[in-house]
Amino acid sequence: MRSGDGAGGQAPLTERGARTRERLLAAAREVFEERGFLETRVAHITGRAGVAYGSFYTYFPSKEAVFLEVADRLFADMTGHALEPAPGSSPAERLRHANRAYYEAYRRNAKMMAIIEQVATFNVEFQEMRRKHRADSAARSAQAIARWQRDGLVPPDLDPEMTAHALATMVDRSLYLCLVQGDEADAGRLLDTLDALTVRALGLPT
Incomplete structure (x- = not known):
């Protein structure tokens, strides 16, 4: 549901x-980051937002x-990084740009990413939404890889889709350990x- 839509359509x-x-959305994010998903109550969100408790249900069920x-x-913020920062950039330059854009987005969202890992273990609807965003991002990367294969820059025996997923997982997990788990690593x-x-x-x- 996007901003400007009424609750429930x-x-x-x-x-x-x-x-x-x-x-309410801004307050919810703050409270989730502070308390975690399980410990957050609607009353915490409405109190932070300065909104009457009952009014919450006007906007969210x-x-x-x-x-x-x-x-x-x-x-949307995390996966919106582009592989083409400027006309004429080489594929390697585009990848470096994308990795750094993703790092900056991850750093901005690190606290919430910790909560997301928690919710991903038990909420099926959330798991599906997360899967869709990852699939959309990987599909864009796979298209770039396939284009580079047609240009003779990437070996033709690599599966573009699986390669995109594997590389995204490597980057994502590395940044999670660095920015969320606090593993000591020079950025x-x-x-x-x-x-x-x-x-x-x-x-x-x-």
């Missing part, structure tokens, strides 16, 4: 209602619903290593 909100809904929208927006060295591994795995010229 109702008529569009007034301008005031849209502002209230945005306050449940705590789960507001969490799903917060996560949906986060994933510059980590990104340089991820760049090198990605470029070499694809056989791209540097």
Whole structure:
């Protein structure tokens, strides 16, 4: 559900209602990051937003619903990085740009990513939304890999879709351990290593 929609597919909100809904979403994210999903209550969210408890249900049917929208927006931010930063960039330069854009997005969202890992263990609806965002992102990467194969830059025996998923998993897990779990790693060295591994795995010229 996107901002400006009524709860449950109702008529569009007034301008005031849209502002209230945005306050609830911002407050929900803050509270989720502080308390975690399981310990968060609707009352915590409405108290932080300065909104009457009952008004919450004008905009969201449940705590789960507001969490799903917060996560949906986060994933859009996380996976919106492009492989083409500037005309004329080489594939290796595009990959380096994408890795750094993803790192910056991950760093902005690290607290919420920790909560997302928690919810991913038990909420089926959330798991499906997460899977869709990852699949959409991997599909864009797979298209780039296939294009580079047609240009003779990437070996033709690599499966573009599986390669995109495998490389995305490597980057994602490395950043999770660094930014969420707090593993000591110099960000510059980590990104340089991820760049090198990605470029070499694809056989791209540097």
